[in-house]
Amino acid sequence: MQTVTQLDPLRGAVEALRADGPIALVPTMGALHEGHLALVREARRHAAHVAVSIFVNPRQFGPKEDLASYPRQAERDSQLLEAEGASLLWLPDVAAMYPQGYATSVSVDGVSAPLCGAARPGHFDGVATVVCKLFNQVQPDLAFFGEKDWQQLAVIRRMARDLDLLFPSAEAIRGVPTVREGDGLAMSSRNAYLSVEQRKDAATLPRAMRQAIAAIRGGAGYDAALQALTSTLLSGGFSSVDYAEIRDAASLELREGPHSDPARLFVAARIGTTRLIDNMPL
Structure with a gap:
């Protein structure tokens, strides 16, 4: 598995992988658990290569939320992904994702308003912005998200549909059923x-x-x-x-x-x- 931290090498790595066939993207914020790994396995069933992104996105955290304490375990996560057969790990830092002078946000009305959108103002703007960037950076044929974050999935599909995205198209954004612990608690x-x-x-x-x-x-x-x-x-x-x-x-x-x-x-x-x-x- 190749690990890339800057955009130019990422584009070269993606181009090389694409020569073998379709690429699936699994966007994550790291601290991987069995739920994330289930996404990677499902992606491998549908694509020649799986790219996984790990980026703790500051734009989707509110001022009193847990950005500073959110678990970061890049080395462990990398080992898990390699064991699952991922081909590429996209591991940018904040400066690579949001360079100096960055001034653009993606906002999705409607499906982002209720539920977590009402409880966490601005959260889904941050989600839509970073996922749109990830789609443009990797240009995957398919993308996989967990159904535990059902509203997030709805927002991302709406964004892809409204912006006429092709890599991936809205129809190629797949939801994977929630993975649960033995007592039923959703993995998170x-x-x-x-x-x-x-x-x-x-x-x-x-x-x-x-x-x-x-x-x-x-x-x-x-x-x-x-x-x-x-x-x-x-x-x-x-x-x-x-x-x-x-x-x-x-x-x-x-x-x-x-x-x-x-x-x-x-x-x-x-x-x-x-x-x-x-x-x-x-």
């Missing part, structure tokens, strides 16, 4: 922030979500199911619930009752200082 780099007791309590989140979905499928109203979910979290070790909502799977429009189009349950809740998010199909 932020799980490392949890104490032993908090980690035990965190399993309440997927359990409460499954209970809410089962209640709705059994005929319960959306409001009653969501209120019960919130109560379960607050009595199960969580300090607050940012949101617990049912929304259209594609448009992310709020749902207040049954509908013929697919919907998903979205939850964000805090346990100690750690904010966990999850979503499941209804």
Whole structure:
């Protein structure tokens, strides 16, 4: 696996790989876990080469968020990616990604507004900007993202569609199902922030979500199911619930009752200082 830290060598490395066939990109912020590695494996099934980017993007962190403490484990991550058969690691620093005088931002209306967009103003502008740059830098044929960040996936697809991107096109941006721990908790780099007791309590989140979905499928109203979910979290070790909502799977429009189009349950809740998010199909 080749590791590149500057843009000009990246372009040369990508051109050499492309001679062998399609390239898939897996964008990450590092601190890799089994969820990231599942993306790499899925990408390898669909492309001749897999490029992985690791960049802790300051533009998607708010002023009181965990940019400084976000885990950085480049050497370990590199070893994991090499073992999974990745061909290229794109490892830029902030100066390489946002050179002096950088002044451009990408903003996606609509799907970025609710859920984490409301709770974290500016977050998805930072996501759309860095992913647009990564797409232009690597020009992959395919890109793979985890469905745990479903709203992020919707934002990126909308961006690709609206900007008429070809490398990759919106149709070539693939979602991969959430990878979970044995107790159901969605894998996340932020799980490392949890104490032993908090980690035990965190399993309440997927359990409460499954209970809410089962209640709705059994005929319960959306409001009653969501209120019960919130109560379960607050009595199960969580300090607050940012949101617990049912929304259209594609448009992310709020749902207040049954509908013929697919919907998903979205939850964000805090346990100690750690904010966990999850979503499941209804």
